[in-house]
Amino acid sequence: MNVDNPVLEIRNLKKYFPRYSGIFRRKTGEVKAVDDISFKINSGETLGLVGESGCGKTTTGRTIMRDLDPTAGEIYFHDNGKVIDVVKLEGEKLREYWKKARMIFQDPYSSLNPRMTVLNIVGEPLKCLKSMSEKEIKNKVRNLLETVGLDARHAERYPFSFSGGQRQRIGIARALALDPELIVCDEPVSALDVSLQAQVINLLEELQEEFKLAYLFIAHDLGIVKHISDRIAVMYVGKLVEVTDAETLFNFPLHPYTEALLSSVPRPEADYELNAISLEGEVPDPLDRPPGCCFHPRCRYSQEICINQEPELKNYGQNEKNPHFAACHFAQEINLRNIDDF
Amino acid sequence: MDQNPVQPAEVDGRAEEDEEFYMASQWQLMWWKFKKHKIAVTAVLILLLFFGVAIFADFVAPYQPRSRHTGRVLAPPHSINFLSEEGGFNLRPFVYGFDYSIDMQTGSRIYEVDQDNKIPIYFFVRGEEYELWGVLSSDLHLFGTEEGGEIFLLGTDTMGRDLFSQIVFGARISLSIALLGVVFSGLLGMIMGGISGYFGGKIDNIIQRVSEILRSFPTIPLWMALSAAIPPQWTPVQEYLGIVLILSLIGWTSLGREVRGKILSIKNEDFVTSARLDGSSTPRIIRLHLLPSMVSHIIASLTLAIPRMIIAETSLSFIGVGLTRPAISWGVLLEQSQQTRHLISAPWLLTPGIFVVIVILSFNFMGDGLRDAADPYSSLTE
Numbered sequence: 001m002n003v004d005n006p007v008l009e010i011r012n013l014k015k016y017f018p019r020y021s022g023i024f025r026r027k028t029g030e031v032k033a034v035d036d037i038s039f040k041i042n043s044g045e046t047l048g049l050v051g052e053s054g055c056g057k058t059t060t061g062r063t064i065m066r067d068l069d070p071t072a073g074e075i076y077f078h079d080n081g082k083v084i085d086v087v088k089l090e091g092e093k094l095r096e097y098w099k100k101a102r103m104i105f106q107d108p109y110s111s112l113n114p115r116m117t118v119l120n121i122v123g124e125p126l127k128c129l130k131s132m133s134e135k136e137i138k139n140k141v142r143n144l145l146e147t148v149g150l151d152a153r154h155a156e157r158y159p160f161s162f163s164g165g166q167r168q169r170i171g172i173a174r175a176l177a178l179d180p181e182l183i184v185c186d187e188p189v190s191a192l193d194v195s196l197q198a199q200v201i202n203l204l205e206e207l208q209e210e211f212k213l214a215y216l217f218i219a220h221d222l223g224i225v226k227h228i229s230d231r232i233a234v235m236y237v238g239k240l241v242e243v244t245d246a247e248t249l250f251n252f253p254l255h256p257y258t259e260a261l262l263s264s265v266p267r268p269e270a271d272y273e274l275n276a277i278s279l280e281g282e283v284p285d286p287l288d289r290p291p292g293c294c295f296h297p298r299c300r301y302s303q304e305i306c307i308n309q310e311p312e313l314k315n316y317g318q319n320e321k322n323p324h325f326a327a328c329h330f331a332q333e334i335n336l337r338n339i340d341d342f
Numbered sequence: 343m344d345q346n347p348v349q350p351a352e353v354d355g356r357a358e359e360d361e362e363f364y365m366a367s368q369w370q371l372m373w374w375k376f377k378k379h380k381i382a383v384t385a386v387l388i389l390l391l392f393f394g395v396a397i398f399a400d401f402v403a404p405y406q407p408r409s410r411h412t413g414r415v416l417a418p419p420h421s422i423n424f425l426s427e428e429g430g431f432n433l434r435p436f437v438y439g440f441d442y443s444i445d446m447q448t449g450s451r452i453y454e455v456d457q458d459n460k461i462p463i464y465f466f467v468r469g470e471e472y473e474l475w476g477v478l479s480s481d482l483h484l485f486g487t488e489e490g491g492e493i494f495l496l497g498t499d500t501m502g503r504d505l506f507s508q509i510v511f512g513a514r515i516s517l518s519i520a521l522l523g524v525v526f527s528g529l530l531g532m533i534m535g536g537i538s539g540y541f542g543g544k545i546d547n548i549i550q551r552v553s554e555i556l557r558s559f560p561t562i563p564l565w566m567a568l569s570a571a572i573p574p575q576w577t578p579v580q581e582y583l584g585i586v587l588i589l590s591l592i593g594w595t596s597l598g599r600e601v602r603g604k605i606l607s608i609k610n611e612d613f614v615t616s617a618r619l620d621g622s623s624t625p626r627i628i629r630l631h632l633l634p635s636m637v638s639h640i641i642a643s644l645t646l647a648i649p650r651m652i653i654a655e656t657s658l659s660f661i662g663v664g665l666t667r668p669a670i671s672w673g674v675l676l677e678q679s680q681q682t683r684h685l686i687s688a689p690w691l692l693t694p695g696i697f698v699v700i701v702i703l704s705f706n707f708m709g710d711g712l713r714d715a716a717d718p719y720s721s722l723t724e
Contacts, residue, residue, distance in 0.1 A: 111612035114719045115634045128621035161364035
């Protein structure tokens with residue numbers, strides 16, 4: 001892993017959605033979907049972004065893709081030594097960026113237009129961003145389909161004739177079409193059967209090796225990202241609570257929320273008895289966040305200070321090369337259980 | 343990497359010959375699905391028949407709608423016979439002529455079947471002259487009698503005009519006014535619903551409130567008020583277009599809502615986001631992603647809106663504020679049945695109503711079939 005070769009860097013990214021109510025549609029509040037997060041992804045590396053539903057992981061992914069415009073913060077994309085300020089991109093420049101940064105969607109049904117053939121779906125970026133001729137597109141699409149393990153003869157078919165796993169492969173082929181450097185994978189396997197999840201993840205890993213891709217891999221459970229991720233960022237209600245490499249996160253978690261997520265990772269052993277830490281209460285409403293540490297109402301270790309003061313994301317790493325960020329007042333005091341303890 | 347490509351055919355357990363099915367476009371799938379809806383297909387055939395009759399009205403009707411048979415005021419329908427009174431079978435159908443006497447108390451005519459006067463029916467006979475669509479001059483009729491005979495399949499009205507011929511001509515106006523009204527209100531609905539759904543926010547709010555207000559008016563008084571605004575000196579053509587306009591100004595709301603809802607749901611589908619990230623321009627997204635997903639639903643909704651238009655036109659004309667003679671529509675024809683005196687002695691004056699019912703049911707069944715077929719993927723993917 002090359003530490004100092006970032007492909008994507010985000011700093012203090014915020015995305016707030018205004019909330020309107022009443023018949024006059026007055027602004028009555030803001031949903032802080034993403035609130036001041038920073039991380040970077042190195043070239044050829046996978047960053048796993050994990051958190052419960054509604055914690056802002058998808059919003060993060062979509063903001064990076066500029067499907068959504070950030071409320072504040074910076075996004076930098078490194079393209080062969082050039083640093084591109086993604087937030088300021090418009091028009092032709094934004095289209096250039098979309099050639100390098102691509103996205104795979106969660107729902108393999110909603111992400112493929114049912115009224116277009118696979119050829120046209122996978123060929124769309126080739127046509128719109130590269131202006132290739134019909135014949136070139138046809139050849140390229142056939143190659144792409146074979147790359148992702150589909151039969152090139154099925155290019156003329158419509159999406160309904162494929163199963164969920166195959167559809168997701170089509171989505172992957174579409175993302176690969178322009179030789180990208182970064183792919184935002186928005187829960188690419190959570191809509192699939194368990195048996196297919198492994199297949200698709202393996203495919204993604206093989207493609208990463210072959211094409212030197214960097215992934216932002218969004219998922220809602222740690223078990224999925226464990227194998228594919230080099231580093232993992234844990235997100236809770238719009239904020240990052242822990243960021244470190246996958247190995248450290250699984251063996252030496254520093255945040256109680258990470259501990260709870262680890263406890264719910266499914267285990268392959270047959271006699272395994274689930275003793276997950278069940279989190280009390282609900283994920284807080286991002287419109288009305290609890291004071292202090294967001295996690296304190298559900299935290300087993302919370303104390304006075306957690307209610308009054310918001311913890312900073314600090315580096316507790318033992319050495320320079322291996323930073324370990326966590327946002328907990330007691331990161332060094334409490335002894336959390338790791339993956340093997342459950 | 344897995345060297346063996348995944349075979350969809352193997353996974354689904356379907357055979358290779360289903361390739362045609364897998365490569366079927368949405369219209370093909372919809373057609374296959376629609377075909378299975380037997381009632382809807384029957385309805386389409388009935389409607390085709392009706393439209394055919396309306397287009398070739400001059401040829402189908404034995405008489406011109408305004409020609410009066412002065413000796414045959416309020417004559418009952420002729421019944422078509424194959425068997426003569428003596429028991430002999432005639433291959434050529436015939437009707438018996440009428441004799442009438444005057445009821446001295448009421449002054450109305452009493453018709454009696456004259457068994458001695460057999461009038462054979464001929465197909466493709468020469469009869470009254472007409473100009474089809476104002477250009478084709480002819481005197482050929484689908485059926486009729488020879489000179490001197492008469493045939494009133496559905497009786498005659500108070501002026502001695504053949505009701506069947508009038509219904510056939512009335513179909514022209516009743517059906518075309520409904521179609522035109524639906525096209526206008528459809529355009530209006532798509533524009534308003536499209537703006538509402540695509541832009542959202544304040545414009546959406548205003549358009550939705552306006553359509554709610556329009557929907558909450560009681561329709562008949564509103565129609566009456568608008569119709570009263572039509573200047574009386576207008577020609578029948580102007581009057582006709584005026585009615586179309588009135589019907590569509592009120593009728594666009596439901597389609598507008600449907601288009602808005604559809605846009606709202608499709609706009610958030612991942613494939614639209616994906617298309618944008620693939621560099622598709624907004625016109626391309628609308629043309630390739632939004633419209634194809636909506637067209638079938640819009641067609642189905644429009645079909646289901648036609649009956650409302652027909653009812654609206656019929657009711658307006660029936661209460662005398664819509665079309666008026668010399669224009670002939672089914673509503674205009676029904677207007678004469680308002681007088682109870684006639685209704686008791688001549689119940690056949692209600693027959694235009696039967697045609698209204700048949701056409702409305704057919705449009706409803708066809709619309710049902712179209713609506714079921716409009717999303718051919720819902721049953722395929724799950």
